[in-house]
Amino acid sequence: MSRSQILFGIAGKIMGNEEHLLARTALLAGEIMLVSGAEIARIEDTIHHILGCCPDRKAQTMVFSTGIFVSLEDSGGEAITLVRRVNERSTNLGRIYLVNEVSRKLCSQAMTPLAAYEELEEIRARSQYKKWLKALSYMFIAFFFGMVLKGSMVDCVAAAVTGGVLGFVVYMASRIRLNDFCTNVLGAFSLGTAALALNRWLFTGSSTDIVIISAVMPLVPGVIxxxxxxxxxxxxxxxxxARMLEAIVTALAVAAGVGASMALFHQLTGGGTVW
Known part of the structure; x- marks a missing residue:
């Protein structure tokens, strides 16, 4: 007996039967895709393909932006119903690709349900980039967006420094587990303050508009x-x-943060109001 068969037997005892394991595999695949920002139609299609490995069983799935419902009929005709609520959301196209690869291998019988479940668990636990590297990437994003906006070298360097401030704030917010709204407001406020301070005391020849627009790009909810x-x-x-509302709330949070930083900075430096 192979290692895969032994593990499958153990999993069968723990989870009940093969149909239960397959339903859990489909649910886990859908959860990873939903957290990673995949569209609902793609998630439901992937789940249906995985559940289709049991062609004689009735299967149903329903996916919302905050939860997944999966139902699969077992050998006794009873429905196995699983529910998973999803609170975290991000954008990770790499994870979506990996889940699709596992789904294709499972449907082509190149992978057992147990191996697929273990692979999906590894994908969920895997971190594509370290948090400090993500924070550092904000500097490069801001710098090159400054170039796209035809800013001078001073503008690009100021945007990179401002992006670094934003990356640090986002990193610290993730450490203390702030929600997305507070993170966006705090990040936008920090980058706005940093851009205005750099323009006033360090990079006096920089364009505040180009610097702020370049640095704020990582917060723009374009993919959402x-x-x-x-x-x-x-x-x-x-x-x-729901996702449209999420994009609007994110945009409002970013606008509120930048606007508040501009108003406060001008008040503190004696520049008057910005309205």
Whole structure:
């Protein structure tokens, strides 16, 4: 007996039967994709393909922006129903690709359900980039967006420094586990203050507009908005509306943070109001 068969037997005792393991595998795949920012139609299609490994069993799935419902009929005709609530959301196209690869291998019988479940657990636990590296990337994003906006070298360097401030704030916010709204407001406030301070005391020749716009780009909810449009066009109106609202709230948080930093900075430096 192979190691895979032994592990499958152990998993069968723990989880009940093969149908239960397959349902858990489908649920885990959908959870990873939903957390990683995949559109609802893609998630449901992946889950249906995985559950289709039991062709004689009735299977149903329903995916929302905050939760997943999976139902699969077992050998006795009883429904196995699993529910998973999803609170965290991000954008990670790499994870979506890896989950799709596991799904294809499972459906082509190149991988057992147990091996697929173990691989998905590794994908969920795997960190694509370290947090400090993500924070450092904010500097490069801001620098090159400064170039795209045709800013001078002073503008690009000031944008990179401002992006570094934003990256540090986002990193610290993740350490103390602030929610997304507070992180966006605090990050936008910090980058706005940093850009104005650099323009006043260090990079006096820099363009504040170019610096702020370049540094704020990592906070812009472009992928969320695009996914919301795709969900809406696919007929998933509830998820599309929820993600559209998420994009709007994120944009408002960023605007409020930058606006508050500009108003406060001008008041403190004697520049008057900015309105």
């Amino acid at each position: 908005f695009t996914t919301a449009v795709r969900d809406t066009l696919n007929g998933d109106y509830s998820s599309g509306a």
